[in-house]
Amino acid sequence: xxxxxxxxxxxxxxxxxxxxxxxxxxxxxxxxxxxxxxxxxxxxxxxxxxxxxxxxxxxxxxxxxxxxxxxxxxxxxxxxxxxxxxxxxxxxxxxxxxxxxxxxxxxxxxxxxxxxxxxxxxxxxxxxxxxxxxxxxxxxxxxxxxxxxxxxxxxxxxxxxxxxxxxxxxxxxxxxxxxxxxxxxxxxxxxxxxxxxxxxxxxxxxxxxxxxxxxxxxxxxxxxxxxxxxxxxxxxxxxxxxxxxxxxxxxxxxxxxxxxxxxxxxxxxxxxxxxxxxxxxxxxxxxxxxxxxxxxxxxxxxxxxxxxxxxxxxxxxxxxxxxxxxxxxxxxxxxxxxxxxxxxxxxxxxxxxxxxxxxxxxxxxxxxxxxxxxxxxxxxxxxxxxxxxxxxxxxxxxxxxxxxxxxxxxxxxxxxxxxxxxxxxxxxxxxxxxxxxxxxxxxxxxxxxxxxxxxxxxxxxxxxxxxxxxxxxxxxxxxxxxxxxxxxxxxxxxxxxxxxxxxxxxxxxxxxxxxxxxxxxxxxxxxxxxxxxxxxxxxxxxxxxxxxxxxxxxxxxxxxxxxxxxxxxx
Numbered sequence: 001x002x003x004x005x006x007x008x009x010x011x012x013x014x015x016x017x018x019x020x021x022x023x024x025x026x027x028x029x030x031x032x033x034x035x036x037x038x039x040x041x042x043x044x045x046x047x048x049x050x051x052x053x054x055x056x057x058x059x060x061x062x063x064x065x066x067x068x069x070x071x072x073x074x075x076x077x078x079x080x081x082x083x084x085x086x087x088x089x090x091x092x093x094x095x096x097x098x099x100x101x102x103x104x105x106x107x108x109x110x111x112x113x114x115x116x117x118x119x120x121x122x123x124x125x126x127x128x129x130x131x132x133x134x135x136x137x138x139x140x141x142x143x144x145x146x147x148x149x150x151x152x153x154x155x156x157x158x159x160x161x162x163x164x165x166x167x168x169x170x171x172x173x174x175x176x177x178x179x180x181x182x183x184x185x186x187x188x189x190x191x192x193x194x195x196x197x198x199x200x201x202x203x204x205x206x207x208x209x210x211x212x213x214x215x216x217x218x219x220x221x222x223x224x225x226x227x228x229x230x231x232x233x234x235x236x237x238x239x240x241x242x243x244x245x246x247x248x249x250x251x252x253x254x255x256x257x258x259x260x261x262x263x264x265x266x267x268x269x270x271x272x273x274x275x276x277x278x279x280x281x282x283x284x285x286x287x288x289x290x291x292x293x294x295x296x297x298x299x300x301x302x303x304x305x306x307x308x309x310x311x312x313x314x315x316x317x318x319x320x321x322x323x324x325x326x327x328x329x330x331x332x333x334x335x336x337x338x339x340x341x342x343x344x345x346x347x348x349x350x351x352x353x354x355x356x357x358x359x360x361x362x363x364x365x366x367x368x369x370x371x372x373x374x375x376x377x378x379x380x381x382x383x384x385x386x387x388x389x390x391x392x393x394x395x396x397x398x399x400x401x402x403x404x405x406x407x408x409x410x411x412x413x414x415x416x417x418x419x420x421x422x423x424x425x426x427x428x429x430x431x432x433x434x435x436x437x438x439x440x441x442x443x444x445x446x447x448x449x450x451x452x453x454x455x456x457x458x459x460x461x462x463x464x465x466x467x468x469x470x471x472x473x474x475x476x477x478x479x480x481x482x483x484x485x486x487x488x489x490x491x492x493x494x495x496x497x498x499x500x501x502x503x504x505x506x507x508x509x510x511x512x513x514x515x516x517x518x519x520x521x522x523x524x525x526x527x528x529x530x531x532x533x534x535x536x537x538x539x540x541x542x543x544x545x546x547x548x549x550x551x552x553x554x555x556x557x558x559x560x561x562x563x564x565x566x567x568x569x570x
Contacts, residue, residue: 005031005049007042010061022054022061026190058299060281072166074272080158083268093178095268096154103150104141108133112153115192119184120200125192145197148174152195159193177264180204182214201262205233213259220252236260273315276323276379279303286329286370290362293371297356300376301348308343308378318343319378320509324355327373334359339509340378352376382506383520 005028011019020036031046042049054061070089078084081094113129121128132149139146155172162170172193173185180201184194187204196204210233211221227247230236237260245253258264279300287293311317322340327333336355341347356374360367508515510527 001050001052003027005033005046007033007037007039007049007051009039009051009053011053011056019053021051058303060279060299060303069166069168073162073168073170076162076165077158078272080154080161083270085268085271086274091182093181093268096151099154100147100150103154104147106150106153108136108146108149109153112156113149114156116152116156117188117192117194118200119187119194119196120203144176148176148195148197152193155193159191163191176262178266178268179214179259179264180262183208183212186212198262202234202237205236205262208233210236216259220248224256233260273311273317273381275381276377277304277307277311277319278375278377279307280325280373280375282373283371286372288366288370290365290367293356293367293374294353296374297349297352297376300374301345301352304348304376304378305343305345311381312343312384315381316384317381318384319381321378321380322348322351322355323377323379324352324359325373325375325377326356326359326371328360329370329372331360331369343378348376348378380507380509382509385521385524 004025006025007021007028008023009019010022020038021033021042022035024033024035028042028046028049031049033042033045033049039051042051054063055065056062066089074084074086074092077092077094080099081096082098083095085093085095087093110129110133113133115125116129117125118128118132121131123131136145136149151174155174159170159172162168169191171185171189171191173181173183173187174193174195175181175184176198180196183204184196187194187207210230211217211225213221213233216224224230228235228239236256239257239260241254241257244256247253248256281296281300287296308319311319319340321337323335323337325333325335336359338351338355340351360369360371362368506515506520507513508520508523508527510524515523
């Protein structure tokens with residue numbers, strides 16, 4: 001089927017009353033086939049179009065093959081980028097500024113600009129490159145036009161490696177920021193790349209509908225189209241900053257004014273993993289029965305649990321926020337968020353039902369509105385805590401202590417236990433209470449010996465995963481890959497191209513403050529210790545014979561002797 005007009009259907013015709021195409025090959029697009037068309041509509045346009053149906057799991061299209069293919073390509077992009085930002089399953093932004101700086105001084109070689117176009121130029125690809133090469137040959141090595149040409153060399157090398165390693169083709173756009181780079185990437189498809197010098201941005205805008213600009217495709221773009229009466233991106237420059245600020249506010253108005261001139265201050269952010277994992281199901285006929293939706297909630301929860309388990313084992317991170325999205329007949333689109341305590345099936349199902357019931361009440365086994373779409377999503381990922389730190393150990397102890405004891409059926413035994421409880425409740429200050437140091441000594445004993453005694457051989461199954469480090473072997477692999485892919489670079493340049501970036505930050509799920517990902521486990525230990533201190537003080541105040549450690553004793557005679565205070569713990 002390679003090279004043939006092809007469309008991928010989400011379902012067969014027998015499911016959900018027919019299915020639409022979720023992917024269309026470029027050969028089919030040339031015939032007028034578009035994504036979202038039904039099979040019968042595609043066959044009416046061209047009977048030569050071939051269709052394939054996605055594999056299914058839990059009565060849903062299984063996209064695991066797409067995700068696996070995406071991971072292969074993203075791994076190559078991340079290896080060759082100074083900063084790598086994954087935008088979606090098939091799109092990413094990479095910052096190669098540092099890589100290009102190390103290439104300054106290389107001669108301009110037109111053979112390394114194959115399948116490269118220049119935005120704003122007319123004619124064939126060869127004519128565009130010949131014209132551009134003549135222009136760049138007279139430029140200084142520190143000019144932007146020379147640097148963007150080096151960037152085109154580098155991106156072409158990356159695309160060649162993707163094709164060689166995965167057999168996948170890809171398109172690319174090369175520009176000064178994410179807005180213009182994304183626009184350039186869509187101008188020449190498939191298997192091509194387009195560079196856009198700043199002076200050529202006005203010419204590119206004349207050929208692009210302004211709703212194609214990133215962030216203009218939603219409600220903001222629709223409102224601008226109605227209020228400003230524009231269609232092409234080049235028409236945005238006709239409005240002054242004052243006009244845009246008056247209509248859309250200071251922040252949005254200034255942002256639109258800059259975008260109209262090809263200016264975007266949003267940098268490429270380091271993000272190699274997805275921000276959230278979501279599972280959804282569309283109901284073309286709509287559902288209203290609670291029992292029917294419960295089945296789908298369970299199926300979606302099972303799928304989400306599998307993906308969160310993958311995030312835990314492969315990426316060493318856990319989700320802390322749960323979200324449901326619904327599209328209703330009367331209520332429109334609605335969503336609800338809540339914290340995600342655990343990532344197991346029971347908690348996911350319970351969280352989903354809680355969010356659904358909050359927005360959509362039911363009566364007599366039916367919801368008050370018809371549901372056409374349901375999506376459950378887990379996000380706000382944080383690094384998974386280590387197995388043997390204080391946070392996880394105390395959380396496990398609390399979950400164990402919260403388990404209810406087995407009921408006592410024997411009457412004599414129950415009476416004995418009740419009598420013992422009464423005696424202990426009568427005892428007061430004479431009762432021996434553990435000190436704070438004694439509690440932590442017990443806590444220390446609870447820690448597995450493999451993590452305390454360095455002389456013993458630790459069990460690899462009980463140890464936290466080792467952090468990723470840059471070894472000599474990995475440096476050698478990077479050097480060899482750069483050498484094979486780009487013969488014009490020196491060994492020193494190839495080594496410097498893959499310098500690690502600064503550690504990224506995440507937000508603490510407890511206090512919502514930004515914390516380095518490498519320090520999150522230590523930060524959670526601080527919250528655990530603080531919570532423990534408050535529990536101890538609370539228990540201390542609950543006994544009449546003991547005063548609070550934060551205030552002086554006021555009852556009884558004062559003594560010159562030092563007062564001894566013991567902290568108690570459960």
